[in-house]
Amino acid sequence: MIKLSKSSLSIKEKLAVSNVLDREFLGMGQEVQEFEKNLTNFFGRPAVVVANGTAAIQLAIQSSGIGVNDEVLVQSLTYVASFQAISASGAKPIACDVEPDSLCINWRDAEKRLTENTKAIMPVHYGGAVGKLDEIYKFASANGLVVIEDAAHAFGSNYKGNRVGSFGDIACFSFDGIKNITSGEGGCVVSSNEKVIQKIRDARLLGVEKDTDNRFLGRRSWEFDVRAQGWRYHMSNIMASIGIEQLKRFEELASKRRALATIYDSILVSAPIDRVLSNLTEIVPHIYPIILHSGERSYIREQLLSKNIETGIHYQPNHTLSLFKDSKNKELSVTSKIYPKLMSLPLHPDLTKSDIEYVCKELIKLL
Numbered sequence: 080m081i082k083l084s085k086s087s088l089s090i091k092e093k094l095a096v097s098n099v100l101d102r103e104f105l106g107m108g109q110e111v112q113e114f115e116k117n118l119t120n121f122f123g124r125p126a127v128v129v130a131n132g133t134a135a136i137q138l139a140i141q142s143s144g145i146g147v148n149d150e151v152l153v154q155s156l157t158y159v160a161s162f163q164a165i166s167a168s169g170a171k172p173i174a175c176d177v178e179p180d181s182l183c184i185n186w187r188d189a190e191k192r193l194t195e196n197t198k199a200i201m202p203v204h205y206g207g208a209v210g211k212l213d214e215i216y217k218f219a220s221a222n223g224l225v226v227i228e229d230a231a232h233a234f235g236s237n238y239k240g241n242r243v244g245s246f247g248d249i250a251c252f253s254f255d256g257i258k259n260i261t262s263g264e265g266g267c268v269v270s271s272n273e274k275v276i277q278k279i280r281d282a283r284l285l286g287v288e289k290d291t292d293n294r295f296l297g298r299r300s301w302e303f304d305v306r307a308q309g310w311r312y313h314m315s316n317i318m319a320s321i322g323i324e325q326l327k328r329f330e331e332l333a334s335k336r337r338a339l340a341t342i343y344d345s346i347l348v349s350a351p352i353d354r355v356l357s358n359l360t361e362i363v364p365h366i367y368p369i370i371l372h373s374g375e376r377s378y379i380r381e382q383l384l385s386k387n388i389e390t391g392i393h394y395q396p397n398h399t400l401s402l403f404k405d406s407k408n409k410e411l412s413v414t415s416k417i418y419p420k421l422m423s424l425p426l427h428p429d430l431t432k433s434d435i436e437y438v439c440k441e442l443i444k445l446l
């Protein structure tokens with residue numbers, strides 16, 4: 080089976096986990112501190128690690144002082160995690176439309192959905208690309224909004240020569256098993272805003288103030304104060320030990336993803352589909368989405384599966400889900416038009432050139 084996505088693990092990750100197990104300190108300690116330090120170096124500004132990407136987004140929103148009665152503009156075409164993280168903070172996700180080419184948020188559409196309760200905009204870096212991020216920041220600052228980037232797909236991507244996460248208000252990453260790098264489960268928030276970072280450091284450990292400092296010394300707090308809602312959202316040493324090794328392999332993993340996506344591009348250039356990702360020298364592609372010209376997606380996906388080729392759909396629009404339906408929200412014409420034709424081809428670092436050629440051959444036959 081040619082899998083849509085999977086983790087890519089070397090002996091180094093396995094040995095690192097084994098070392099943590101041998102030391103019998105599984106919780107949040109030395110490895111978490113080291114992973115956080117390495118990520119801070121990677122981005123050139125403070126990073127704080129948490130249990131997963133959804134928690135990262137939720138804590139980024141909460142720590143920006145956004146909650147009940149507030150609204151966050153976000154594209155409907157994203158993983159349900161983006162929407163659930165917003166609603167977990169108490170705020171309301173407002174579904175917005177996307178740009179037809181990049182499938183990143185269309186800020187002109189978002190502008191139409193502004194109300195006096197709008198506090199933030201959350202661009203989702205679809206597939207690893209970041210859309211019109213400069214314009215989004217301009218729009219946000221003109222309207223007093225915080226930009227909270229859902230960069231779960233974009234670990235290692237660049238925008239105009241700068242690493243995503245190294246600039247801007249707040250960026251949230253995921254290290255779940257199939258993301259650009261993994262820590263098994265995990266995530267991080269990156270920001271220059273020291274107040275936000277400090278709040279997240281406390282909020283991930285049930286709001287226990289400065290408990291992070293004690294954990295990194297192999298201790299824990301027994302007498303403390305709690306002043307804000309916190310959660311059990313810290314990372315464990317087991318997870319961090321995987322993340323440390325994956326971060327060391329970042330260049331290898333990223334260049335494999337880029338090379339495979341480039342092969343797709345070159346074979347599919349004349350196929351009757353639209354490609355979504357561009358700029359493969361700047362971004363690290365997380366998925367390889369295509370837009371079919373006809374609506375025969377389920378037939379094509381079934382046929383490919385019968386040839387041992389897994390495909391995916393990124394994503395069912397969130398405004399169609401019962402929890403997030405909002406009859407007052409205006410129509411999302413691009414999302415509704417593109418969604419039935421959207422599908423993703425296999426992309427992970429352990430695929431070979433001939434795997435990609437086989438996928439393309441079978442796909443083109445069906446098209």
Ligand SMILES: *Cc1c(COP(=O)(O)O)cnc(C)c1O
Binds near residue numbers: 134232
């Ligand atoms: C993976 C993902 C998340 C959430 O990350 P988890 O680590 O799975 O919680 C959020 N947004 C998008 C777009 C994702 O793909």
